[in-house]
Amino acid sequence: MTDGQTKRAPLAYKNETFLQSPDGRILRILSEYAEPLARFRREQIQDTVVFFGSARFHSRSVTEKNLAALDAGGKLPGGDGGRRREQALAAVDMARYYEDARRLAFLLSQWSMHIPARRRRFVVTTGGGPGIMEAANLGAKEAGAKTIGLNIHLPFEQVPNPYITPSLNFEFHYFFMRKFWFAYLAKALVIFPGGFGTFDELFEILTLAQTQKLAKKILVVIYGSEYWNRLINFQAMVDAGTISSEDLELFKIVDSPEEGFEFLRDGLTEHHLGPEPKRKAEAMPEIAKTNP
Numbered sequence: 001m002t003d004g005q006t007k008r009a010p011l012a013y014k015n016e017t018f019l020q021s022p023d024g025r026i027l028r029i030l031s032e033y034a035e036p037l038a039r040f041r042r043e044q045i046q047d048t049v050v051f052f053g054s055a056r057f058h059s060r061s062v063t064e065k066n067l068a069a070l071d072a073g074g075k076l077p078g079g080d081g082g083r084r085r086e087q088a089l090a091a092v093d094m095a096r097y098y099e100d101a102r103r104l105a106f107l108l109s110q111w112s113m114h115i116p117a118r119r120r121r122f123v124v125t126t127g128g129g130p131g132i133m134e135a136a137n138l139g140a141k142e143a144g145a146k147t148i149g150l151n152i153h154l155p156f157e158q159v160p161n162p163y164i165t166p167s168l169n170f171e172f173h174y175f176f177m178r179k180f181w182f183a184y185l186a187k188a189l190v191i192f193p194g195g196f197g198t199f200d201e202l203f204e205i206l207t208l209a210q211t212q213k214l215a216k217k218i219l220v221v222i223y224g225s226e227y228w229n230r231l232i233n234f235q236a237m238v239d240a241g242t243i244s245s246e247d248l249e250l251f252k253i254v255d256s257p258e259e260g261f262e263f264l265r266d267g268l269t270e271h272h273l274g275p276e277p278k279r280k281a282e283a284m285p286e287i288a289k290t291n292p
Contacts, residue, residue, distance in 0.1 A: 032177035036170055040185070043167055046119035047272070048148060048185045049108060049264065051101060052201045053132025053192030053223075055158070059102075060095040067092055097192050097224060098135045103257035104190065104223075105139030105147075111265055113145050115273065122187060122268060123148055127178075128169065129158040132192045137163035150178050179204070187272050188219035188264055193227040209250050210243070217271040220251035221260050228253060 018024050058066075067088040105124045112122040124140035126133035128149025140147035141163045149164035151171045160169050172178040183205065191202045202222070208214050222228055237243045254260040 029174060029177060032172055032174055033180070036181055039167065039170075043146065043165075044119040045123055045146075045148070045168075045185065046117065046121055047123070047187045048125040049122045049188040049190065049268075050125045050182050050186045051105060051132060051136035051190045051192065052127070052194060052198050053097065053101060054094075054194040054198065055127075055129045055131035055133060056195075057094050057098045057131045057135070057193075058091060059098050059135070060092070063088070063091040063095040094193070097132065097227075100223065100257050101132045101135035101190075101192055102139040102142075104260050105136040106143045107139075107257060107261040108264060109140040109143035109145035109147070111261070113143065120146060121273075123168075125150065125182070125186070126164075127151065127197075128160045128164055128171075130161055132194065134161035134163060136190075137161055141165075150181055152178050183208070183214075183218075186218055187216070187268060188221065190221045190223060190260065190264075192223045206247075206250055210247055217267075219264060219267040219271070221263060222251050222253045223255075223260060225253050225255055 012018060013027075019027060067085075070085055070088050108122065109124055112120075115121045123146055124136050125148040126136045128137075128151035133149070137147045137149060138161075146165040146168060147163065148168040149160050149170065151158060151160050151169070152175060153171055153173050160171075170181070172181075179201070182201065189202075189205055191198060202220075205218060205220060209218060209220070234243070234248055238245050238248065252263055254263060
């Protein structure tokens with residue numbers, strides 16, 4: 001560079017300061033749309049079944065091991081020790097949901113892998129973290145299927161569970177873009193017991209279905225009547241006139257992996273495995289026509 005020559009400015013798309021600024025937000029948002037779309041095309045993912053539920057549940061083997069270790073430490077009755085044992089016993093009880101999610105994801109993946117199709121159908125998808133998410137990814141992997149994890153970058157780090165297919169492991173900054181990808185390819189949701197996030201995801205989809213903002217049929221399975229009936233009285237909402245009786249048909253409550261699988265298999269077959277689509281309708285960009 002000769003004296004007086006102006007130094008080249010960085011290309012805008014390589015300017016890290018700009019990309020991380022408020023003015024670059026639209027590009028960051030678009031990236032969380034375009035990059036996953038490119039990967040889904042590359043991996044031949046046509047549609048998904050999304051599992052939601054608590055990140056705090058563990059497998060039966062882990063919870064029983066934790067309880068045994070606590071008991072082996074002695075001095076449990078009363079005080080904090082007694083409270084910790086109650087929590088450990090509750091964890092063992094709730095571990096059944098982990099095992100049921102694992103089993104249901106296995107059954108669904110085993111079935112979907114044998115569907116004659118050019119692309120992968122009804123791929124098990126989760127939020128990519130621990131708990132029910134881990135269980136569903138594990139069940140799908142045990143069936144030999146690809147499985148998706150849509151993780152979120154949080155201050156308290158939620159690391160991806162080890163059962164996600166590496167090429168389908170995503171991490172998002174924006175919650176709304178992550179939610180978009182939960183809904184965009186989904187043909188069914190399976191809602192296991194969970195907390196605030198699970199409630200949010202359940203009622204968002206039910207609202208979209210109720211208000212006919214979905215251009216497709218999404219099956220909604222709510223798993224575990226014992227848990228959900230204690231928390232939500234849907235019939236009371238009907239009686240109060242806040243929802244209609246027909247809205248109760250937007251979901252089905254089930255209590256076993258086999259019951260959930262049969263409902264999903266029959267519903268997915270009826271609504272999404274009809275006559276072979278025309279070649280043009282099979283192209284990935286056309287999926288947008290049948291998704292929200």
